[in-house]
Amino acid sequence: MPPDSPNPASPHRIRRNGDGERQWSVVLSCSVVTLLCLTSGVTIAIPSNVFLDLAQKDSPHRLTIFQQSVFAALASAGAVVGGLAGGWVADRWGRKCSLMFTGVPVLVGYLFISYAHFSPVTETFVILLYVGRLLTGIAMGSSSAVVGVYITEVSSPKLRGLFGTAQECLVVAGITLNYALGSINGFLYHQTSLVVAGIVTLFEVLMVWMPETPRSLLSRGYATEAEKALQWLRGPNSPTAAKELIKRSNKTS
Template identity: 30%
Template sequence: MTDETYEMPQNVPDTPKTIQTIPLGDQRKAVLRQELMVLLMNLGMLINGTTLALPSVTLDHLTNPAEVIHLDKSQASWYGKTSASTVACPIGCFAGVFLVDKFGRKASVCLVNILGIFSWILMSTAFYDDPSYVFLQLMASRLLSGIAAGSGSSPASVYGAEISSPKLRARLTNVTSMAISAGVLLIYIVGYFIREDWRLLGMVMLAYQFVCLILLIPVKETPSWLLSKGRIDEAKASLSYFRGLGVGETHVEVENEFTLLRVAVPQNADKEKVSFFKSFCLPEVYKPLLIAVIFFVCQQFSGTFVVVVYAVQIITKAGVLIDPFLCAIYVGIARFIVTSVVITWQLENWGRRQVSIFSAATTGLCLLVLAGSSWFTWLHIPTLSAVAIVSFVVASAGLWTIPFLILPEIFPQKVRGAFCGFTVGVADLIAFSSIKIFPSMVDWMGTGNVFAFYGCIAVLTIFFVYWFIPETKGKTFLEIEDCFRTKK
């Protein structure tokens, strides 16, 4: 098989003809294969967003005293917080630490979809006459969906990083964040049309999750994981597939890439093999871990997840006159468009640091506007609040995306799967704390002061990113690893 080539235009007479070779991994056939496999892997990851935003579209109906079956204030509090950001999600993340490396990226995502199916079954079949039994079944559903969301966060993003060519890495790794945003949008849309029947909503999502499981059948496992298990022929075939070659075909680029991969993986697996807990002592592990955890603290206490969970409630309290469910859809559309189009473009042109700094600055500004609209009566304008909320969702897309995106990049190959899952687990504990205490913060501090607090955290994030977040754009995994190993 020959390389695809194109001739540069000749503007100057007597200039020698220039031939530029497009790397195999960046040719159209290879790109389509990488994008298709990453898409199929991440379809089920919409459960992260649907689970996170579900309380926003179901709480009003579930707590309506006019309904025969409704939850009291305490039950609603636990139902509303037991989402992808609750204690259930870290359980899935910590379990995924061992599953993703032992059974592979594909098997881990299959498990996510199976757990998601059972969670939606529990929600859609809660037909008891006793509210206590309904509450218990809903809690079981939420716990399962939280575990599913947590266990799927790591393998989906790691998969995109491991199969992609360096040029496509940011785009394909970002698909997981896009899937979360798409899940939020999906549940807002379904909730808008089925706002009075949460059981039917569960049935619709059950059908979707089942289709996602079926579509995983043709997905190929990553070459890195296959090689780590000693399945050399399968690993080479997988790499050839993702570089656009047919069955049995070979190419010098694939041979060279596979040789480097084969040298790197056994070196990580044999020469530098350490246990999960001993890995904490390695500078190339504990440095990115510490940076990632602090970055997630900044992310969560800038209100990025809180506004998603309480979107309808926040919009209602802000005095916005349009249908809060419809406004929530606008919020979801804005986040999805920014996450899928704008952020991807910015990442490929600006890099991770510049996107993070810009997002933190604009997020802080929107939050301070929301705080001002609560403090000053002359700023208490429903339209201004609506614009600020939507602008916040758009602006915070970078803070929503970048922490998850850099995880597969900053951890070395030998611990990537395990520590991505572990870090997301810690992040979800932080998210659970931020979401759980939000109502208490509002009661204690007032809505305006809470938004001001979030805004100050967003501003502090600018300085943190500037001083501590490394730029990974255009760097190989080995270059990033060496940066943490050798620099302060």
Template identity: 30%
Template sequence: MAIPEICNAEKMIGSELLYLDAVGFQEKKRPLLKVDTLEELKPKKGSSFKQIVVALAANVGTMNTGLVFGYSAVSLPQLQAKGSRLLINRHQASWIASVSTIGTPCGCILSGYLTDLVGRKKTLLFTQLPAIIGWIMIGSATSVEWIYVGRFLAGLSSGMIGAPSRVYTCEVSQPHLRGVLSGFASVGTSLGVMLEYLAGSILDWYTLAYFNALLSTTALCAAFFIPESPSWLISSQKDEKRCKASLKRVRDSTCDVDVEVNNLVTFSENNTKLSAKKKLKMICQASTVKPFLILTTYFILSQYSGLNVVTFYAVDIIKDSGSTLDKYVATILLGVIRLLFTVIGCMLMWRFGRKTLSYVSSIGCGLSMVCFGGYMVQHDIWKSQGITPRATWVPVMNLSTFYAASTIGYLIVPWVMIGEVYPNQVRGVVGGLTTCVGHFSLFVVLQTYPIFQEHFTKPGTFFIYGVVALSSTLFIYLYLPETKGKSLQEIEESFVKKKKPDIGNKVVVPDIVNNLPKAAPNVVV
């Protein structure tokens, strides 16, 4: 049965509305009154509660990323302590800390392929299997090689979860909730870091690994109960029935699901499934290349603002700063601040959008890093002169400010936009590549941090991070698009919108008239 095309508008030239008949596309004319605005045909807001629950279930697995980040910080001191069940040296400890970052980019690429091939839900289920196996291997390890493999698998899972969780959340949520719900992935990561710091202060390293495996199993079970992405069901499966059923599960009875399905069908018909060659061609088009360059640059700038250096080297940084606060207590405090401001950032994104929060991060991180480096210089001067350091609370305050500012924008915005800015047909693949770049930039920054300290001194390193953060403000102003309140179709079209010609005093004909369907010679019903 054919689906009639409906032209939705409040006013037209001549105050007439053309209704299209499904059989003959016959024109019917009558005056268009204000009451005939066809508001009933516009998608209504669905149940916020249902969308929140589905988004939560899809993002439980993102906690594994935080678990991977935090595990080395709390487990390495235990593994290096005398009497450890498995004693390691400093060289082995560095590999345990970094090997997960090798698996993460691999997971990003793999999940990007699977997200489009088998669907969002199945990919979310599959991502938890390497994490469960990896954490169990670490917990039962009898040699350091087992820990290497387990950390690699956990990192692989961490990379795999990034793109599908965000893409899925964007596709099942409506525009008024999408910004908040897409931030759940960042909340999950921050929650994982905090849980790892807290649990690591109580549990030994192998029991902590089993605890992590239990959380990954919980994420696997949660993903079983979510519906498949309606956008994927239409674009890849052409299954309107399942698409409608999926939408009903994440909306409510007051939401006009039929119109939303019709919109997805119409959009999909204009974006038919592509072969590998055509998909590669689409990846090279402006609608994909432009947002890819914007997001990858965003990731690089945010990482070289010191974003995750503080997370991975928190204990050493606090110790070198001259603060008198216990370094482990300070680490837990930073974990709590990260979680708190991740939640606050998601709420602020709903109100202020992506660019505003990015400004907060770039300016806040820049100033706090410069001040932190300045205090370290002054601390070294006091130390060389034999003077007791003063205001030892300043470095912790600077780091807390840095954590709060970076979390609000840097840790949320680019990950949310991965699920927003790419064309539907290549969203999974390019989203995975973008996530890969994000994690690879993390690996590079972590590897270059000791090199920077050696060549530019410790205070100089933080000065560099501060300057990069401040300079990224200009990039955000010039290139970062604002996606708040826009549909995914509107965002995609914004990257290929052509400049309108100068029409001078010519008569302007509304786009809605030009876009009216032309009579077709043969209509199949």
């Protein structure tokens, strides 16, 4: 190859092709938010664990067929509310804020379900299960509405499809996790609930360090913050891209 010919693998050529953008930060951000999808998978499947555990001879509590139906249905009812509320919060205060708010009903809901196991009063047991199930349903609806938006707005085109698929894969992984934990001898539904509470606690801690999406910041008038967020996500090439986004935003406003 002549000395003056450009090396196809040179850093300059990579940067011109857009392949020099930082990827690990996008992978990290998307991986953190999909933890909520993992908890949604458990929410879908956990009624089977609850009903099987309560059917055991040594179980201190029982649910009637009607109570089981109500318990299962409350998550769907909560998901409707959560989807609407999550989208509204995401537009008003940002995607990151909405996702962090979503973690709260997951945590509280599964703590309620876990604590219900130790309640000596049947009525209190049922109420705690109902409230916990409703809260986890609200979180499931909110996460399904906002996680995909966050992934779309922070990821590069090359990673967008991958993490869009990962969102659904993590839901399936959550279902599998629920059944796997339920298959362990002596591992009851209230212990599965504590595992989910631990996962969402990890999510909340990690999410503090994740950026808001540049598009959300721009739409709310935070141009400087949008540039910083894009720089964190894309690396050294991001200021130019951010300024271009700002120009486009100003033209359309």
